[in-house]
Amino acid sequence: MYQLNDNYLKLPGSYLFSGIAKKVAAYQAEHPEKQIIRLGIGDVTQPLCPAVIDALHAAVDEMAKAETFHGYAPDLGYEFLRNAMAENDYKARGCQIAPDEIFISDGAKSDSANIQEIFDAGSRIAVCDPVYPVYVDSNVMAGRTGSYDEKTGIWSNVIYMPCTAENDFAPELPKETPDLIYLCFPNNPTGAAVKKDQLQMWVDYANKVNAVIIYDAAYEAYITQEDIPHSIYECEGARTCAIELRSFSKNAGFTGVRLGATVIPHDLKCKAACNGEKDVELHRLWARRHGTKYNGAPYIVQRAGEACYSPEGKAQIKEQVGNYMKNAAYILNGLGGAGYTVSGGKNSPYVWMKTPGEMTSWEFFDYLLDRANVVGTPGSGFGPSGEHYFRLTAFGSFENTVAAVDRIKAL
Numbered sequence: 001m002y003q004l005n006d007n008y009l010k011l012p013g014s015y016l017f018s019g020i021a022k023k024v025a026a027y028q029a030e031h032p033e034k035q036i037i038r039l040g041i042g043d044v045t046q047p048l049c050p051a052v053i054d055a056l057h058a059a060v061d062e063m064a065k066a067e068t069f070h071g072y073a074p075d076l077g078y079e080f081l082r083n084a085m086a087e088n089d090y091k092a093r094g095c096q097i098a099p100d101e102i103f104i105s106d107g108a109k110s111d112s113a114n115i116q117e118i119f120d121a122g123s124r125i126a127v128c129d130p131v132y133p134v135y136v137d138s139n140v141m142a143g144r145t146g147s148y149d150e151k152t153g154i155w156s157n158v159i160y161m162p163c164t165a166e167n168d169f170a171p172e173l174p175k176e177t178p179d180l181i182y183l184c185f186p187n188n189p190t191g192a193a194v195k196k197d198q199l200q201m202w203v204d205y206a207n208k209v210n211a212v213i214i215y216d217a218a219y220e221a222y223i224t225q226e227d228i229p230h231s232i233y234e235c236e237g238a239r240t241c242a243i244e245l246r247s248f249s250k251n252a253g254f255t256g257v258r259l260g261a262t263v264i265p266h267d268l269k270c271k272a273a274c275n276g277e278k279d280v281e282l283h284r285l286w287a288r289r290h291g292t293k294y295n296g297a298p299y300i301v302q303r304a305g306e307a308c309y310s311p312e313g314k315a316q317i318k319e320q321v322g323n324y325m326k327n328a329a330y331i332l333n334g335l336g337g338a339g340y341t342v343s344g345g346k347n348s349p350y351v352w353m354k355t356p357g358e359m360t361s362w363e364f365f366d367y368l369l370d371r372a373n374v375v376g377t378p379g380s381g382f383g384p385s386g387e388h389y390f391r392l393t394a395f396g397s398f399e400n401t402v403a404a405v406d407r408i409k410a411l
Contacts, residue, residue, distance in 0.1 A: 007140060011141070012150065017041050041393070043395060052316075056300055072296060073295070081306050093234055105260045106260065108246065113134050116139055117142070125145070125159065127160065127161065130379055132189070133382065169343065181211050182214050185215075185217075186220070186222055188218070190343065191345055191350040192348075199235050203235040212241060212242070212243060213238075213242040215245065217245060220251070221321050222349055243262060246262070251321060259301050259305045262286065327349075327394035329346075331392055332344070334406075350391055
């Protein structure tokens with residue numbers, strides 16, 4: 001008789017955002033007359049910019065002709081997109097990343113979940129707390145996290161790095177030594193960002209203890225301050241210790257189109273002997289995994305990604321990001337002026353607010369949904385240190401953002 005992967009049975013409940021969707025759907029069914037404003041799941045609302053639409057149409061036309069038709073994409077992705085990323089995301093910022101170190105994929109979420117497959121099952125992971133749930137959940141599925149304590153929300157074999165108001169929501173170096181370190185800046189969910197010298201500290205630490213940093217740069221387009229790095233490869237020594245995840249979802253609105261990339265430098269090597277081999281390139285392992293399990297992002301989508309780096313595409317995307325950041329500023333200033341404790345929203349589309357009084361995150365979720373018909377995300381869903389906090393996103397329209405803030409202020 002077949003047996004299940006018991007690690008899946010360890011996962012508590014449903015995926016955070018699936019659970020929220022079910023709650024909201026149930027409330028809407030009971031109160032069909034209510035106009036609900038959703039500032040919970042980080043999905044974009046503005047349409048794709050004209051440069052991207054033009055590229056999609058042109059690529060679709062190519063697919064209609066035998067001489068320009070494209071089937072399976074190359075394993076790493078099309079060279080035209082990898083060249084554009086290497087030039088604009090890295091070389092322009094003084095980072096030494098070659099096109100063949102960039103693996104095109106269907107999004108950072110998939111890659112952040114799958115990247116753990118190339119590491120030993122006994123690897124200890126360290127995560128910011130609170131943190132994007134996929135980092136932990138994917139390691140639960142791999143059997144790497146130990147047992148779960150429902151009262152504390154803590155996994156026994158995970159190294160938690162609390163991000164609290166006391167440390168400006170930036171993690172401190174862990175007391176236990178990890179093998180894998182997950183970092184996300186600008187951060188989801190807190191919206192916090194770190195300066196270059198702070199990130200350099202992590203790079204130096206990882207090289208010292210022979211750990212690998214998995215760096216999620218999904219929100220780098222929202223950085224407004226000059227001293228905040230857009231890539232971990234702006235730090236000296238990052239090529240020997242860091243993997244970077246990139247996304248087109250939030251910067252270019254590709255949440256429904258799906259496109260991302262993982263960067264693994266050739267200099268990143270396993271220093272321990274593995275199966276008789278030393279200095280194995282992680283690039284080689286990910287390439288093997290990528291070629292085996294993935295058939296590549298569609299040609300038309302990769303052409304759309306390339307258009308993001310055209311002069312027109314850059315200008316249009318910058319305007320879209322600016323509109324979302326206008327929303328973030330309105331939430332931050334509006335709720336802050338009303339007496340709520342809020343942070344983030346300056347280098348990120350997320351505003352992190354403290355729940356009023358002694359309300360738990362889920363109590364505030366229910367209260368806000370019922371009394372203001374506004375949906376956010378309970379902070380406890382991101383980890384133990386997220387309790388008594390709440391995340392609001394800036395991805396709605398400006399009109400809905402203003403209405404949501406006014407409703408919350410009225411409470």
